[in-house]
Amino acid sequence: MEEINALMHGFSVALTPFNLMLMAIGIILGVLIGVLPGLGGANGIAILLPLTFTMPPTSAVIMLSCIYWGALFGGAITSILFNIPGEPWSVATTFDGYPMAQQGKAGEALTTAFTSSFIGALFAVVMITFLAPLVAKFALQFGPPEFFSVFFLTFCSFIGMGKEPPFKIIAAMMLGFGLAAVGIDTVTGQLRLIFGWHELMRGFDFLIAVIGLFGIGEILLSMEEGLSFQGRSARINTRIVIETWKKLPKFWVTSLRSCVIGCWMGITPGGATPASFMSYGIAKRMSPDGNKFGSGVPEGIVAPETAAHAAGTAALLPMLSLGIPGSPTAAVLLGGLLIWGLQPGPLLFVEQKDFVWGLIASMYLGNIVGLIIVLTCVPLFAAILRIPFSIVAPVIIVICAIGAYTVNNAMLDIWFMLLFGVLGYAFKKLSYPLAPLVLALVLGDQAEDAFRQAMLISQGDVRIFFSNWLVGSIMGLGVLMLVWPLIGRGMAALRGRAA
């Protein structure tokens, strides 16, 4: 097994005291980001990115990915203790987690959530270990038309899988592409869409958009509620952990199903949020205790948490092997790799073996370290949540401003961050999705290049995108995704007529 050898080598890269320390710091920072309103996986990593510039790339990415694991863990804490989902993907965790906490079973609920997250992530990492090299090898044969078809599929999946109105998804996505086009055109060198404003020449950095849309937007949304925290104190001791672990194996079917749902939704960019809802819904329908869901049953925590973590982890597969991130957070990690001169994509597995396998090994280690840290530090994190919002909010805005400035050392970016914040607030309230906007902004230039190169090869003939079985089937799948809402509506209508 070539992968096992490579992975063992990866462990030797990742397992240094320095890296282990970074993992622990990363997890703690990540959980902090996850529990605080207005900071999340994507913008948290975006803000912390500049601090890792002085580290070696492997260590830096290990730390950043651990922040990501930490944020995934952290979302569950606020959901269960405060009924406030720290992250969108932990909304489904509140359904059964908060009732359990109210019944005085907060420790059990948290242990269930953390353990499920761990299992979901582990499942996805094992899948990445064996599948990512294959995908990368396969993708080495890709030309511009094939790459464009993968971009096409990625963006069509948003439309097909999204919960939001399709036209709003398209509008948000195209706005992302439009923002990506601002600045110097990489092919002709012409200035586009700057309207004589030369500071715009750099274009819009997606990190600024991420910090504004997710960070400032979230603070503005939270402010509407006035935010009164009413938390339960939580204590976890070894006895609760072991007793909970004894109960968990009986949910193995739910767990396995959630892992598969999560992986699928993570690779196709559905993302962790829909994965958690879908998994919860299916578990409710399939479980013999389905009618008890919502009143505080552990199975109702297992399903969404496992799926969310599996999806969050699986989103790194297309990022590493194709250079196409499956989620905004994966996109930020990708941005980090680019800054260190590492071009994610199929060649990464050939040219940067140490890096890739070190990162994959760190995913195993990071999740184990993460599980230990969150199980031991819950009281600490719960205490942080009791800091009043009127202190937390300005501090987070300050942190966001610093993060926005450090991306390009540009004052103007802080203003853009504020504008993106207002946009994010309005978009969230009107259910325009933010993820496709961010991904389009990240991938816009690459998608355009792939499109133009393909068109150059074919002398402007669009049929190149259906010229062989590979590109044709990926494009076909994309078109299927694009019209999926129509098919779904049609089927619902038919079913309605039959019933």
Next chain:
Amino acid sequence: MEEKDSSAAAERPSGLSTRAAEIAIALFMMLLGGLVVYDSLRLGVRWLSDGPQAGYFPFYIGLFICISSAVTLVQAMLNKAAAKKIFVEWGQLKLVLMVLIPAALFVLGIQLIGIYVASAVYIAVFMIWLGKYGWLKSVVVGVAVSVTVFVAFEIWFKVLLYKGLYNPLALIGY
């Protein structure tokens, strides 16, 4: 969501209607889309011997923004229910603006006196004004956060942050 709406309808709090917000955002998006189309036309959207012109790709992007927003606009105008739904209550909007306007002043402050001093002032004022904390406690928290950031960035990580047009820290040699 629906539960909330029915209870909102019972009490009828006043606020900005969802329909108005939908229309405003759709028009804003169409404006942006129009700008993209306009500049793409300037750059050229045709196909030359050496390939597509610079405006070729963005032109269609702009067109898609306009078309999809136009659909949303029409949907919003035809949707009678959305006219009754509240996008944001005036009271909530006031709370949001109470954060947004100081945040904008904070960014202006950064421009003038730099991140460190502006942050300390902003946090302290926010705590006094919105959090109803005492002077001393607020100033201590503001200065503490700012000093922590200063030590972490300027000294520890050697990442220099913006010090403003009129840098007050120049007095202490930074």
